[in-house]
Each structure stands twice: as structure tokens, then as C-alpha cells.
Amino acid sequence: MPLSSGKPLYFLSIPKTAGTTLYHILATYFPMDQVAPIQSLRKLIETPIGQIQRYRLIGGHYYYRVEPILGVKPVYITMFRNPVDRVISYYAHILRNPNHYAHHRVHNQTLLEFTEDQENLPLYANAQVRYLGLNRDILGVYKQLDRNSLSQNYFEQLMEGFAPNGFYDESYLECAKQRLKHFPFFGFKTWFDQSLQLLCRTFGWEIPKHYQKMMVNPNPFKSIDDKAVSNIRKQTELDHALFEHALVEFKQKYQEKVLE
Numbered sequence: 298m299p300l301s302s303g304k305p306l307y308f309l310s311i312p313k314t315a316g317t318t319l320y321h322i323l324a325t326y327f328p329m330d331q332v333a334p335i336q337s338l339r340k341l342i343e344t345p346i347g348q349i350q351r352y353r354l355i356g357g358h359y360y361y362r363v364e365p366i367l368g369v370k371p372v373y374i375t376m377f378r379n380p381v382d383r384v385i386s387y388y389a390h391i392l393r394n395p396n397h398y399a400h401h402r403v404h405n406q407t408l409l410e411f412t413e414d415q416e417n418l419p420l421y422a423n424a425q426v427r428y429l430g431l432n433r434d435i436l437g438v439y440k441q442l443d444r445n446s447l448s449q450n451y452f453e454q455l456m457e458g459f460a461p462n463g464f465y466d467e468s469y470l471e472c473a474k475q476r477l478k479h480f481p482f483f484g485f486k487t488w489f490d491q492s493l494q495l496l497c498r499t500f501g502w503e504i505p506k507h508y509q510k511m512m513v514n515p516n517p518f519k520s521i522d523d524k525a526v527s528n529i530r531k532q533t534e535l536d537h538a539l540f541e542h543a544l545v546e547f548k549q550k551y552q553e554k555v556l557e
Contacts, residue, residue, distance in 0.1 A: 300353070300372060300500065307363060307371035308356030311428045313386040314376040315486040318510050320356045322493065326502050327354045339452055342366055342439050360456065361429050361476060365436050373479065374496075377425060377540055378486040380533035381526055384412075384421045385518070391420070398450040408521065412528035419458025423465065423535040430473035433459050470535045474542055483543055495551055 300306055308323060310316030317335070324332045331353040333341070338359050341349070346368050349355075355363075355371065364370045378386075388411050391403045399420060403411055411417055433456060442452055462468070477483060482499045484492025497504045530537070 304369060305352055305367065305371045306354050307359075307367070307373055308354070309361060309373055309375040309428065310356050310358055311375060311377070311383075311425050312358055313383050313390060314378040315489055315510075316356070316358075316376060318489070318508070319376060319484075319493075319496075322505060322508050323354055323356065325505065326500075333357075337453070338435070338456060339439070339447060342436065358428075360431070360433050360435065362432050363435070372481065373476075374482045375429070375480060376484050376486060376492065377543055380425065380536035380540060381529050382487075383425070383536075384529045384533065385521065387421060389518075398454050407525075408518070409525040409528070412525045412532070418464055418532065419454075419460070421529070422460075422532040423469065424457075424533075426469045426473050426535040426539050427460060427464075429476055429539075430469035430471075431459060431461075464532070465535065467535065470538055473539055477539075477543060477546075483547070485544065485547065488547075491551055492547075495547070 306323070308316070308320055310320065320335060331351065333349070333352040333355040335357060336344075338357065341355075341357065341359060349366070350368055355367065359366070361373070385408065388403070388408055391397045391399055394400060395404075397403075399417070402414075402416065406414065435456065438455055439447075439452060446452065460466075460469075482496050484496060493508075494504055496502070
């Protein structure tokens with residue numbers, strides 16, 4: 298399907314799902330001045346609307362319902378990852394990144410301690426479902442915060458932890474499934490090359506012969522605590538359900554058995 302001339306392509310990038318790699322590939326299909334630079338949600342909000350509306354490609358950890366920011370409903374695409382792998386990768390990211398708002402608490406925690414600390418639930422509990430299935434009043438929250446709160450990443454913390462009915466409401470999952478029906482493309486980190494082929498087939502693009510994997514870090518863990526994995530599974534049951542639901546449709550679209 299060719300992109301409508303009136304709608305930008307919005308890559309709803311869920312953290313640690315190969316989003317940076319895919320965004321750099323996506324950028325090769327658009328003129329450079331029509332590609333929004335990868336930036337924070339706060340910076341996107343602070344970008345003049347006239348400049349935003351010149352972009353044909355926008356991507357980042359900006360959640361669903363970005364229409365009030367973009368001024369138009371975009372064409373949505375996204376990527377998924379096995380929930381356990383994604384949480385472990387995100388935990389490692391927080392350990393490496395002293396600028397992350399949770400680093401001060403997490404950097405001394407083992408993975409097991411991380412999963413047993415209730416304060417960390419907003420970071421990962423059914424996060425993939427929440428990225429797609431919730432309606433955040435992004436602009437409303439931003440406008441209520443003063444500069445000091447914004448400078449301390451409080452805005453990012455509020456957005457990531459948003460869960461008005463708690464982290465386990467199955468209505469989030471049903472909403473995410475319904476919205477996914479209108480995504481012309483979604484892929485999976487585990488099957489990145491196959492996802493890339495489907496992406497190009499969907500939009501009529503040439504499949505790149507080579508691409509650079511971005512933001513790839515070696516696995517820092519020699520072993521993973523079984524109890525930690527069990528804890529993650531309990532906190533991401535809705536994410537697992539969404540992952541399996543999306544994978545069935547992905548296999549049907551791809552029409553090959555290479556994923557077995």
C-alpha cells in the first residue's frame with residue numbers, strides 16, 4: 298500500500314524492540330528533510346507544529362494517540378518483542394544509562410530484585426499492551442508541569458507509568474488488538490529480516506541489501522535467575538497474549554514457514 302500524501306508514517310517504537318535500527322532503515326525511503334530526528338517526547342511536543350507537519354516519517358517512544366501533537370492522524374506501524382527478553386533488555390539499558398529516571402534506584406538491583414520491587418512495575422508491567430491500548434492525554438499532562446518537573450524527567454515517568462486501571466486490566470489488551478487491525482504493518486525483533494521483507498512488501502519499497510544494527514549491546518548476564526523470569530512472566534501476561542495474537546497474523550501475512 299502506498300502512503301497517503303496527507304498522512305505521515307508514524308513508527309510507534311516500543312523500547313528495546315530494535316526500534317533504532319528500523320527507524321534508520323525507514324529513513325532511507327524518505328527525503329532527509331522529511332524525516333523527524335529521533336528525539337524525546339518532550340522535544341517533539343516543543344517542536345513547532347508547522348515543522349512537525351513537514352515530516353513524512355516520525356518515530357519514537359511516543360505511544361498511541363499522537364494526533365494532538367502531529368495535527369493529523371498518522372499511518373501507524375510498530376514492532377514487538379518477546380516480553381521476557383524485552384524486559385531483561387530494558388533492565389540492562391537502565392543499568393547502563395545514568396540519565397534514565399530510574400537508574401538511581403535500579404543500578405544496585407539484581408534482575409531478581411528489579412522484578413520484586415513494586416516501584417519498578419510502571420517500567421515494564423504489560424508495557425507493550427499499554428503502549429498501544431491506552432489513551433494518554435500527552436499534551437494535557439505536559440502543560441500541567443513546570444520547567445523544574447520537566448527537567449527532572451518527571452514527564453517521561455508519568456507517561457511510561459500511565460495505567461489508570463492498574464497494570465493488568467484486560468480492556469487494555471482488547472483495545473490494543475482492535476487498534477492493531479488498522480496497522481498496515483507490524484513486525485518482530487526476533488524475526489527482524491522477515492519483518493523487513495514484509496515491511497517493504499507492504500509499502501512497495503525495495504528490500505535493502507545491507508543495513509546496520511543500531512544500539513545493539515552484548516548480553517551482560519552469564520545466567521538469568523529462573524525466579525526473575527517467572528516474575529516477569531506474571532507481570533507481562535497481557536503482553537504475551539498480544540505477542541501471540543500479533544504473531545499469528547504476522548505468519549499469515551508472511552506466508553512462509555521460516556518462523557517455525
